[in-house]
Amino acid sequence: MATEAHTAPHAASARPATGAWSWVTTVDHKRIGIMYLYTTFFFFAVGGLMALAIRLQLEHANNQVVSAESYDRLFTMHGTTMIFLFVVPVMAAFGNYLVPLQIGARDMAFPRLNAASFWLLLFGGMVMYSSFLWGGGAADAGWTAYPPLSVLSPGHGLDLWIVGLHILGISSLIGAINFICTIHNMRAPGMRLTRMPLFTWAIDVYSIMIVIAGPVLAGALTMLLMDRNYGTSFYQPATHGPILYQHLFWFYSHPVVYVMALPGFGMISEIVPVFSRKPLFGYKALVYSIVAIAFLGFLVWGHHMFAVGFSTPLQIWFMIASMAIGVPTGVKIFNWIGTMWMGRIRFEPPMLYAVAFIGLFMIGGLSGIFLAAFPIDLYVTDSYFVVAHFHYVLGTVPVFAVLGGLHYWYPKMSGRMLDRALAVRAFWIIFIGFNMTFFPMHDLGLSGMPRRVSTYTNNAWDTANLISTIGAFVLGTGVLMVLWNCIHSLRVGRIAPADPWGANSLEWYTSSPPPPHNFDELPPIRSERPLYDLRREAAATAVTGD
């Protein structure tokens, strides 16, 4: 019976309301997820344009495309935008859309709170960006905003930056609480934690990390705001305040690396088994490794501070803890390849992105070992090597995991298929552009180019910078092709069936797009692959002629 329902997807019984007002007032997790997607991709485009301006300025020595003043604002806002307005909330976009579907729930635990977290995201972004309109201009102290520089930064750009971050922090905090409540209370019968899709697992851990780390940043930034405006002295040099800030900042910001990365891992863990036609190799090991990475992620913040004058024992601790993260990360990579091994791999666009992610993330993971080994770090920290490293870690997440996820779930969200040929072409352009942009930066860092310089005089750095700048435009072209594909296919794409990929998790059981109430009925959930079980039963029935 359930099989029949699956092969003939449900006609959406209740037609969703349309019109702008219905979107403004919606509490449907899917619509909120879509609004999150539009908002975060808008900020992705803005952050990307800033990156292009940065790359134009650095294209050759002594270039003068933008002033030092503008450059400082550009790299500050590029980093802030990509982290707080794109990568962190884009995971909430997918989480919002997918978590209730993946656990067989009707909606999130607190639908109105969910709407609030979206509108706060938009509001926080607007507050932060309003700083461009004020006389003093936007924040210019880097996304790390180290005092004393950030205390001295003139105008109110940095104040608006802090207030904007506070609003974004509240947005992600209430979103995280909502995810935790939803995942732990609203799973369908049979959906045990050990049968939960890896993406939902990752969102659970993502949320827990936000709840633990978020308030620390909020406190650190509040003290910065007070120091700037009300004469407090939390970060005054006489009491080593500048170092205190760095501890607080990185106690939040290193876990945030995993807040961004884990849902990306979750996406890859969804895509790889489906397109390999195999179950995840070592489901439990992958879950344990997500939890282990999250736990260790809270113990390693000091590796961002190796040059502040730490004692050697402290450096040794942070080195060993940081290296330890390599172990669960390695387990993930091995298990993904183990999933592909002996499979029947279909290179649909999501799988192209997934395999590229595994390979490129490996580069980022391995270059992380250089940074964990603090004697090397004392050479490469704050150089372009670090910029290369974190783009291979945190740039691959949005560019390869999230775009992979977008190609994977687009049919579910829109009810249309993407143009496959265009998607494949865009993938290769992105792959080439990404590596052209970021790989040469390793070399720049090793040959002595510090990060965050608005210009440079050393002509030896010209070639690598030129390659990087060209690569950035290639990458931008590829991303534009993806966005065009997504917009164009909304109108002309082939109608998507409920499950275009032969997937495993519950979101593919309902129609594409799902009706407002998500499911008319649910299949039995006896493993982490309920839809695979259904297909196998159907095949057995067909053979026995039952």
Place this chain on the structure above:
Amino acid sequence: MLAFGAAPAAADTATFQHPAGPASHAMDDIYRAVLGVTMTIFVLVGGWLLYSALRFRVKRGDPDIEPPQVHGSTRLELGWTLAPVLVLVALSAYTLANVGTVKDAPGNAMVVNVKAQQFSFTYLYGANSGASGKAPSTPSRLVVPVHTPVKLYVRSIDVNHDWWVPALGPKIDAIPGQTNTDWFEADETGTFTGQCAEFCGLGHATMTITVKVVSKADWNAYTAKLQRT
């Protein structure tokens, strides 16, 4: 799929600037060890990924048979958990064996006080230098003798900076309110350049560092001249 986009193929561009002292040599040694190990891992695991992707991809005309539904292998998974542990323990041990040279200045090192401010570093000679209390003739250009350990006391009077001359040794932050130490020993004469590595405001890109390493004879003449002024 895994091609290095624009890999700097030549070995000498993919490594540190020509190291010119014991601290930078020790760092370079650790760097080369980690580079060797990570490149090996990348080639092996990347090769496995690429092979799996190519070997098991569906080709036109392949029979539509479901692959074996393997859910994992405890032995394999334990193996590839323990193998990275061993590699990382080995790398950590090698690193720790070399840490002393990178971090600790010999006791007889000559002292130089470094003052960072937006947007320059200036210097004052200290103990064991033969010019204690004197600034170099050009205050923002540090002159030191060859084959002599130099211990730096680094301070800042405004915001965070970072003193970094890649060829000579580790970088160190200059943070207001505290004194950090760093050291180097140049084993050849010449002029070495670097620049501030911690973002410090509008002039960050222009905050350059010049270290002139001179022979011992030139150094004696230089300090004698400094003492006379």
